[in-house]
Amino acid sequence: MAKLHVSTTINGEPMEFLCEPHESMLDLLRGVLGLTGSKEGCGSGDCGACSITLDDRLVCSCLMLAAEAEGKSIATIEGMAQGERLHPLQQKFLEMAALQCGICTPGVLIAAKSLLERNPDPTESEVRYWLAGNLCRCTGYDKIVRAVLETAAEMRESA
Amino acid sequence: MTDIRYLAPRTLEEAVGAFAAAAGAARILAGGTDLLVQMRAGSARPGMIIDIKQISEMTSIEETADGGFRIGAAVSGAVMAEHPRFGQVWPGVLEAVNLIGSTQVQGRASAGGNLCNGSPAGDSVPAMIAAGAVVTIQGPNGRRQIPVEAVPAGPGRTTLTPGEILVSFTLPPRPKGSGDAYLRMIPRTEMDIAVVGVGVSLTLENGTVTAARVGLGAVAPTVLLVAGAANALIGSKLDDAAVEAAAAACRAACRPIDDKRGTIVYRIKVAGVLLKRATAIAADRAGKV
Numbered sequence: 426m427a428k429l430h431v432s433t434t435i436n437g438e439p440m441e442f443l444c445e446p447h448e449s450m451l452d453l454l455r456g457v458l459g460l461t462g463s464k465e466g467c468g469s470g471d472c473g474a475c476s477i478t479l480d481d482r483l484v485c486s487c488l489m490l491a492a493e494a495e496g497k498s499i500a501t502i503e504g505m506a507q508g509e510r511l512h513p514l515q516q517k518f519l520e521m522a523a524l525q526c527g528i529c530t531p532g533v534l535i536a537a538k539s540l541l542e543r544n545p546d547p548t549e550s551e552v553r554y555w556l557a558g559n560l561c562r563c564t565g566y567d568k569i570v571r572a573v574l575e576t577a578a579e580m581r582e583s584a
Numbered sequence: 585m586t587d588i589r590y591l592a593p594r595t596l597e598e599a600v601g602a603f604a605a606a607a608g609a610a611r612i613l614a615g616g617t618d619l620l621v622q623m624r625a626g627s628a629r630p631g632m633i634i635d636i637k638q639i640s641e642m643t644s645i646e647e648t649a650d651g652g653f654r655i656g657a658a659v660s661g662a663v664m665a666e667h668p669r670f671g672q673v674w675p676g677v678l679e680a681v682n683l684i685g686s687t688q689v690q691g692r693a694s695a696g697g698n699l700c701n702g703s704p705a706g707d708s709v710p711a712m713i714a715a716g717a718v719v720t721i722q723g724p725n726g727r728r729q730i731p732v733e734a735v736p737a738g739p740g741r742t743t744l745t746p747g748e749i750l751v752s753f754t755l756p757p758r759p760k761g762s763g764d765a766y767l768r769m770i771p772r773t774e775m776d777i778a779v780v781g782v783g784v785s786l787t788l789e790n791g792t793v794t795a796a797r798v799g800l801g802a803v804a805p806t807v808l809l810v811a812g813a814a815n816a817l818i819g820s821k822l823d824d825a826a827v828e829a830a831a832a833a834c835r836a837a838c839r840p841i842d843d844k845r846g847t848i849v850y851r852i853k854v855a856g857v858l859l860k861r862a863t864a865i866a867a868d869r870a871g872k873v
Contacts, residue, residue: 429590446590446633447623469621473688482662482691488620489692490613492590493635536687557774558686 433494435460436504444491451475453491454501462502462531466560473559476532477501483539485558502531505538514538514576523572525563533559537573545581549574592635596642596722596751599634604724604747606632612749614642614658615692617685618701641751642696645670651757657696657719657750665690674755675869676764676783676862680711683768686775696750699732702740705778705802709736711766713799713809714783717755723748733799736806759795762787763869765862768801769854771845778802779846782834782858786817788870793817798830798859803838803851810837813859822867830863831856 428443435458444453451468454460454477463486466472470488477486478500479493486501505512514537517523524530533556540547540555547555552573553566561569593599603610609631611619622628636642642658645667653670661681664670671678684693684707698706699719712732720729724747732753737743744750764785770776781801787794798813812833820826840851 446588449620468624470617470685470689473686476688479691482660483688484691485688488615488617488689490590490616490620490633490635492592493613493616493637495592539687554774555687558688 429492431492431495433496434498436500442491446490446492448491449487450477450489450491450494450499451486453494454486460501460503464528464531466528466532471558471560472529472532473536473556474529474532476535476559478535478539481539481542483536500535502535505534512538513580514541514573517572517576517579518569521568521572521575523565523568525561525565529559529561529563533561533569537569537576540573541577541580545577545584547574547577587631589632590635591632592638594638596639596749599636599639600722600724600747600749602632603634603749606634608746610634612636612700614694614697614700615660615689617689617693618697636749648754648757653753653755655695655753655755657700657752658694659696660692660694661690662687664695673758674715674764676766676785676866677708677711677715677717677755680766680768680781680783681708683707683766695753699735700742700744700750702736702738702742702806703777704736704739704804704806705781706807707766707768707778707781707801709807710781710783710799710801711764712753712755712783713807714764714766714785714797715755716785716797717753719753720751721748722751727751729754731809733807733809738805759787761789761870762795763866763871765865765869767858767862767865769846769858777845780851780854780858781807782855782862784859784862784866786863786866786870788867791821793820793822793826798834800834800837800855800859803840803855805839808837810834812837817863822863827860827863831859834859 464474466474470485475486611630613635642656695708698708766783768778768781783799786796796814796817798810801807813830816829834855838852
């Protein structure tokens with residue numbers, strides 16, 4: 426069976442690729458496009474390490490077919506910093522050491538960015554519910570939640 | 585999986601044609617949060633995947649002329665939550681849909697997929713049954729409409745015939761004084777599969793219940809409409825005796841399994857408890873309309 430030709434946008438750049446009909450977006454990103462920032466933790470939508478946005482909607486790239494990217498706009502962790510300038514969440518995660526092994530971090534950052542774009546002033550509960558699909562096996566949740574809340578506060582001040 | 589095909593038809597007719605022609609080898613792709621997991625696990629090996637999200641009827645929410653709602657089968661939970669009025673009119677249905685999985689899963693998972701996946705524990709199903717939702721199905725022989733409770737046939741099975749595709753849910757207009765609620769029991773606080781789920785929808789007039797429906801999940805091979813529980817509530821002022829009678833009807837309807845999440849005895853007991861709590865929430869919401 427011939428591969429499918431897909432035209433999409435990834436991190437603001439027009440992109441074309443060929444994919445197998447059953448290939449997941451995560452496998453395509455990592456294996457074909459070399460965008461290895463999105464991680465595979467579980468491959469079944471439980472852990473959130475592969476989080477991306479699809480037309481600004483937070484999704485697990487392991488639960489999406491690459492073929493579904495046709496005509497859509499995808500954002501991955503590779504597009505979060507502007508060149509050398511880190512996104513405020515990335516900067517705050519470094520400052521507050523909101524990561525340990527780092528495997529969950531790209532997914533957490535993508536998810537947290539998606540939250541703050543919708544809700545610039547979340548409560549701690551709202552952060553915890555929003556990030557409930559991002560598992561950290563180092564169990565560093567407290568620092569993650571604090572860093573998201575701190576970033577939100579700083580972004581509101583500078584807005 | 586080398587000979588698998590992917591189609592994203594623009595029209596329902598095209599989707600039904602391809603689905604029927606594949607004669608059982610095809611699977612419908614809505615949000616994919618069940619299908620892709622099943623494919624990865626090897627429990628689903630479709631020869632063709634038909635992505636229905638390019639079909640506008642499948643992905644839109646409309647308010648009908650009579651004040652009801654029509655929800656496309658592939659509308660995600662996140663899109664339902666963002667609708668300006670749906671959650672005000674049907675808070676119980678919305679909270680049931682939004683209980684399914686994480687934020688990421690909500691971005692994709694649909695009520696249509698939840699129903700067609702055929703799980704006895706699907707969270708949206710008892711709430712849809714309580715709401716009196718009707719599904720529109722299209723197949724090689726045209727369109728038909730059946731109530732949600734007529735769709736599940738057993739674990740992982742539906743009554744849809746070969747080539748038929750679930751198109752949308754239609755929820756009826758809401759009389760003044762109506763409210764609905766969905767509650768489920770899970771062993772942890774979030775992100776788990778229901779041990780018991782109860783949906784209640786009712787209408788109050790001067791404190792008396794004039795209409796009620798009860799859906800009960802995760803305690804039988806399919807999600808159930810419990811007419812006996814509704815009948816116990818209708819005509820009452822939700823006094824303790826009436827609510828206890830409704831709870832007893834729910835317990836009597838249970839045919840659960842023992843598994844790692846809950847025993848038979850526990851599930852039956854909790855079914856009655858959740859009926860009482862969901863009824864109280866639905867009544868409170870009805871009083872505020």
